[in-house]
Amino acid sequence: xxxxxxxxxxxxxxxxxxxxxxxxxxxxxxxxxxxxxxxxxxxxxxxxxxxxxxxxxxxxxxxxxxxxxxxxxxxxxxxxxxxxxxxxxxxxxxxxxxxxxxxxxxxxxxxxxxxxxxxxxxxxxxxxxxxxxxxxxxxxxxxxxxxxxxxxxxxxxxxxxxxxxxxxxxxxxxxxxxxxxxxxxxxxxxxxxxxxxxxxxxxxxxxxxxxxxxxxxxxxxxxxx
Amino acid sequence: xxxxxxxxxxxxxxxxxxxxxxxxxxxxxxxxxxxxxxxxxxxxxxxxxxxxxxxxxxxxxxxxxxxxxxxxxxxxxxxxxxxxxxxxxxxxxxxxxxxxxxxxxxxxxxxxxxxxxxxxxxxxxxxxxxxxxxxxxxxxxxxxxxxxxxxxxxxxxxxxxxxxxxxxxxxxxxxxxxxxxxxxxxxxxxxxxxxxxxxxxxxxxxxxxxxxxxxxxxxxxxxxxxxxxxxxxxxxxxxxxxxxxxxxxxxxxxxxxxxxxxxxxxxxxxxxxxxxxxxxxxxxxxxxxxxxxxxxxxxxxxxxxxxxxxxxxxxxxxxxxxxxxxxxxxxxxxxxxxxxxxxxxxxxxxxxxxxxxxxxxxxxxxxxxxxxxxxxxxxxxxxxxxxxxxxxxxxxxxxxxxxxxxxxxxxxxxxxxxxxxxxxxxxxxxxxxxxxxxxxxxxxxxxxxxxxxxxxxxxxxxxxxxxxxxxxxxx
Numbered sequence: 001x002x003x004x005x006x007x008x009x010x011x012x013x014x015x016x017x018x019x020x021x022x023x024x025x026x027x028x029x030x031x032x033x034x035x036x037x038x039x040x041x042x043x044x045x046x047x048x049x050x051x052x053x054x055x056x057x058x059x060x061x062x063x064x065x066x067x068x069x070x071x072x073x074x075x076x077x078x079x080x081x082x083x084x085x086x087x088x089x090x091x092x093x094x095x096x097x098x099x100x101x102x103x104x105x106x107x108x109x110x111x112x113x114x115x116x117x118x119x120x121x122x123x124x125x126x127x128x129x130x131x132x133x134x135x136x137x138x139x140x141x142x143x144x145x146x147x148x149x150x151x152x153x154x155x156x157x158x159x160x161x162x163x164x165x166x167x168x169x170x171x172x173x174x175x176x177x178x179x180x181x182x183x184x185x186x187x188x189x190x191x192x193x194x195x196x197x198x199x200x201x202x203x204x205x206x207x208x209x210x211x212x213x214x215x216x217x218x219x220x221x222x223x224x225x
Numbered sequence: 226x227x228x229x230x231x232x233x234x235x236x237x238x239x240x241x242x243x244x245x246x247x248x249x250x251x252x253x254x255x256x257x258x259x260x261x262x263x264x265x266x267x268x269x270x271x272x273x274x275x276x277x278x279x280x281x282x283x284x285x286x287x288x289x290x291x292x293x294x295x296x297x298x299x300x301x302x303x304x305x306x307x308x309x310x311x312x313x314x315x316x317x318x319x320x321x322x323x324x325x326x327x328x329x330x331x332x333x334x335x336x337x338x339x340x341x342x343x344x345x346x347x348x349x350x351x352x353x354x355x356x357x358x359x360x361x362x363x364x365x366x367x368x369x370x371x372x373x374x375x376x377x378x379x380x381x382x383x384x385x386x387x388x389x390x391x392x393x394x395x396x397x398x399x400x401x402x403x404x405x406x407x408x409x410x411x412x413x414x415x416x417x418x419x420x421x422x423x424x425x426x427x428x429x430x431x432x433x434x435x436x437x438x439x440x441x442x443x444x445x446x447x448x449x450x451x452x453x454x455x456x457x458x459x460x461x462x463x464x465x466x467x468x469x470x471x472x473x474x475x476x477x478x479x480x481x482x483x484x485x486x487x488x489x490x491x492x493x494x495x496x497x498x499x500x501x502x503x504x505x506x507x508x509x510x511x512x513x514x515x516x517x518x519x520x521x522x523x524x525x526x527x528x529x530x531x532x533x534x535x536x537x538x539x540x541x542x543x544x545x546x547x548x549x550x551x552x553x554x555x556x557x558x559x560x561x562x563x564x565x566x567x568x569x570x571x572x573x574x575x576x577x578x579x580x581x582x583x584x585x586x587x588x589x590x591x592x593x594x595x596x597x598x599x600x601x602x603x604x605x606x607x608x609x610x611x612x613x614x615x616x617x618x619x620x621x622x623x624x625x626x627x628x629x630x631x632x633x634x635x636x637x638x639x640x641x642x643x644x645x646x647x648x649x650x651x652x653x654x655x656x657x658x659x660x661x662x663x664x665x666x667x668x669x670x671x672x673x674x675x676x677x678x679x680x681x682x683x684x685x686x687x688x689x690x691x692x693x694x695x696x697x698x699x700x
Contacts, residue, residue, distance in 0.1 A: 182583055183583045
C-alpha cells in the first residue's frame with residue numbers, strides 16, 4: 001500500500017511509519033495540514049491516514065477539500081477525541097473510517113487494508129468461493145465440498161463478509177460494526193463465540209481449516225493460515 | 226471579601242435616583258401650588274389694601290386731618306413689624322405721618338389711576354428694617370380734599386397665610402425626602418444582609434469547606450429560592466468532586482498493578498544478557514496485554530465521565546428498542562449457551578424511544594454480560610422488553626448471587642466491585658457506565674430481587690409505540 005500519513009505528533013508518526021513500512025507498505029509523511037493537503041493533491045495514494053487535529057489545517061477540512069476536488073482516495077481519520085458525535089462528523093466530512101486513539105496497531109492495519117483492498121468478486125453464478133467453500137447469494141445456500149452447511153441468518157452474514165474479504169484480517173470491532181451495526185466495545189468475548197460456532201460448521205468436518213484466528217487481532221478466511 | 230458598602234448596593238443607588246426624581250416632581254408640584262396660592266393671596270391683599278385706604282379716607286372725611294394723622298401714627302408701629310407702610314404727606318410731598326420718610330414719585334400715578342399697582346420703595350425711605358433692600362410692593366394712593374396725600378402699601382410677605390404655606394411646604398418637602406432616604410437605606414440594608422449571608426457562605430466554600438450551605442430563612446421569598454438553588458448546585462458539585470476523587474483513587478489503584486507488572490517484567494528481562502527470542506516475544510506479548518488493559522480502563526473511565534457529565538453529545542434519534550433487544554439477545558445467545566445457561570429473549574414489538582442506539586446497546590450489553598458472568602451453570606438469564614403503565618422496561622434477570630438490597634446504590638459508583646475475592650474479572654466500571662448512559666437518556670436504572678438473583682431494569686418513562694414516521698429507525 002502507498003500511504004500518506006498526515007500527523008503532527010512526531011513520535012506517533014515515527015512509530016506508525018516504522019510499523020507500516022515493516023509490514024511492507026510505502027509511507028509518506030506530512031506533519032501539518034497544509035503540506036498534507038498539497039501532497040494528497042499532487043500524488044496518488046492508496047489510502048490517507050489523517051489525524052483529526054492538525055496545525056494549519058484541520059483533518060476534516062483536508063478531506064473536505066479533497067472530496068470537493070473529486071479525489072476519492074479512501075481516508076481513515078485518527079482522533080484523540082472519543083465522542084460519538086465526532087465519529088459522525090468525521091464520516092460526514094467524507095472520511096471512510098474512524099479510529100480513536102489509543103488504538104492497537106493491528107486494528108489500524110486491518111482497517112487500512114479493508115479500505116484499500118477491493119472486495120472479492122462473485123463468480124458468474126453470483127457465488128463467493130474460497131477453496132471448496134461456496135456461498136450462493138441467490139439461493140442462500142452454503143456448501144463445502146458439495147456438502148450442504150446449514151447456517152443461521154447471522155452466521156450467513158458473517159460468512160458472506162469473510163468471503164467478500166477473503167485473505168484479509170478482520171478485527172472483532174470491525175465485525176461488530178459491519179455485521180451488527182454497533183459502535184461500542186462489548187468488553188467481552190461475544191464475537192468469538194459466534195466465530196467459533198461458524199467455524200465448527202464450516203471447518204470441523206473438513207481436513208483443511210479455512211477460518212483462522214489471527215492472534216491478538218481477529219480472524220481471517222483464507223486457504224492458507 | 227470586603228463587606229459591601231451600603232452606598233454601593235444597587236437598591237440604595239436605585240432609591241437615591243428615585244428620591245431625586247421624586248424631589249424634583251415634588252418641587253414642581255409645590256411651585257405650582259405656591260404660585261396659585263400667591264395669585265389668590267394677591268387678590269385678597271389688594272382687596273384689603275383698597276378697603277384700608279378707603280377707611281382711612283373716611284376717617285379724614287368724618288374726623289379731619291388730625292384724626293387721620295393720629296390713626297396713621299397708631300397704625301405705623303404695627304405696620305413696621307408686619308411690613309405695612311403708611312404715609313400722609315402734604316400737597317408738596319412733605320411727610321406728615323407714617324413710616325416712610327419721603328413721598329415716592331411713582332405714587333403720583335396711583336393717585337391719578339385710583340388703582341392698586343406695585344411701586345418701588347427705596348430702602349432708605351422705609352423706616353424700620355422689615356425690608357433690607359428696596360421693595361416692590363402693591364400700593365394705593367389718594368388725594369385728600371385739602372390736597373394732602375395718603376399712601377398705603379404692603380408686601381405680600383407680611384401675609385400670614387402665605388408665610389404659613391411656604392413654611393409648611395418646606396417642612397413637608399424635607400420630611401418627604403428624609404422619609405424616602407430612610408426607606409431606601411433600610412431596604413438596602415435588609416437586602417444587603419441577605420446577600421451578605423450568601424457572600425459569606427461562598428467565601429467559606431472558597432476557603433475550602435465544601436460542605437457549607439447557605440442558611441435559608443422561613444420566608445420562602447426569592448432569596449430563599451435563590452439560596453436553595455445555589456445549595457442544590459453546591460450539592461451536585463460536591464458530589465461530582467467526591468466521585469472524581471474516588472475515581473482518581475481507584476484509577477491509580479487499578480492502573481498501578483499492570484504498570485508495575487510491565488516495569489518488573491522488563492527489568493527482569495534485562496537482568497540476563499542473553500535470552501531466547503521466545504522469552505522476549507512472550508514478555509512483549511504480556512506487555513501488550515497489560516497495555517490493552519490500561520487503555521480499556523482509561524476508555525471506560527473517559528466514556529463514563531463523558532456520559533456522566535452529559536458531554537457525550539451523542540446524536541439522539543428514534544431507536545427501535547424491540548429490534549435492539551432482539552439483536553443484543555441474539556448477540557449474547559451463544560455466549561449464554563456456552564456458559565450452560567437457559568437464556569431467553571422476549572420483547573414486545575414496536576417500542577420506540579428517543580436515544581442513541583450505540584449507547585443503549587452498550588448499556589444492555591454490560592448488564593447482560595454481568596448476568597451471564599455471575600450466574601452459575603444451569604441457571605437462567607433473560608432479556609425482556611415489556612411496556613407497562615409506568616413506561617417501557619428493559620429487564621435483565623438472572624438467577625445468580627444477586628446484589629444485597631443495601632448495595633443497590635453503591636454498585637452504580639465507579640470501580641465498585643462487590644466480589645472482593647478477586648475471582649471475577651472486570652474493572653468495576655460496567656454498572657457505572659450503564660447508570661450514566663441511562664441517566665443521559667432520562668431513564669432510570671432500577672434493581673430488584675429476582676428470588677434468587679438480580680433483576681436489573683432500565684425504565685423509560687416515555688416511549689412511542691408505532692411512530693408515524695419510522696424513517697429514523699436504528700442502523
